[in-house]
Amino acid sequence: IPFIFLTARGSARDVTDGKRLGVDDYLIKPFQPEDFLITIQNKLQRTAELRAVGQESLDDARRMLIQMISHELRTPLTYITGGFALLADELEKPSDTTGEHVQATLSLIQNGTQRLNRLAEQMILYVQIISGHVAEQVRILSECWELEYLVNDAVSLHTALQRERGVTFEYFLPEDDVIAIQGVKDLLLTAFSEVIRNAIQYSPEESQIDLIISRDERYGVFSVIDRGKGIAPEDQATIWDVLIQSQRERSEQQGTGMGLPIVKGIITAHGGDVYLYSVPNEGTEVTLQLPLAATSQC
Structure with missing residues (x-):
């Protein structure tokens, strides 16, 4: 519902304060009735247009x-x-x-x-x-986990597919540094597993997949790099949206378009973020960032 502010206070600061409160328009007294009606009609029309777009x-x-x-x-x-x-x-x-x-x-x-x-x-x-159920699980059930341990568990879930495709994993790990994150193990394994599965699925046979574990000041970082067909630039902007399939998925008749949106949903529920970088015919890099666990929590 549009909210129109009718007031005699017409200073620049008053107008700014009103807009900061979220008003749709700001009418200063005195005003003509015709102006008031036109303002209402315009706002109602705009609301109807937005509702139509949403529908x-x-x-x-x-x-x-x-x-x-x-x-x-x-x-x-x-x-x-x-x-x-x-x-x-x-x-x-x-x-x-x-x-x-x-x-x-x-x-x-x-x-x-x-x-x-x-x-x-x-x-x-x-x-x-x-x-919101997943976010609630994260709030209640989170525990401290070593990032490398979770990655190894996720990789082990795809031994058969890895053997079938003939791909190999190359690990890049920090030296003498245990990276701990806070989260729900089953959910994190689901996210990691989906990214690894995609990399295996869309990699050429007998190719290498890089698994990189690192950290910065705030996050533990897990990156997966394959050497597959890559994702077209026009698909990359929407690849995290549900039911949107990339060209490589459509061409191979695989995927529901729900995998990466689920990954994003799980990671963001943990307070993290997701990134994708892809070059067609060269490969794709997917990066998952998760907040580091406080030392006192582990």
């Missing part, structure tokens, strides 16, 4: 959500239903290759269930982020 953005987000869910549900469900159909046919008419076919079909079904599970977990976590 349009909400409608766009809903459409994108429906499209994303439709696509992400359809693909793994196809794996599962198609896999069961193939399995039924194979068991009904067994042959010398039945064992191999059954194993391949079970892998197909497993792939579909894993994708469904990941989609469900991401959607639940994102709802918890935007509802």
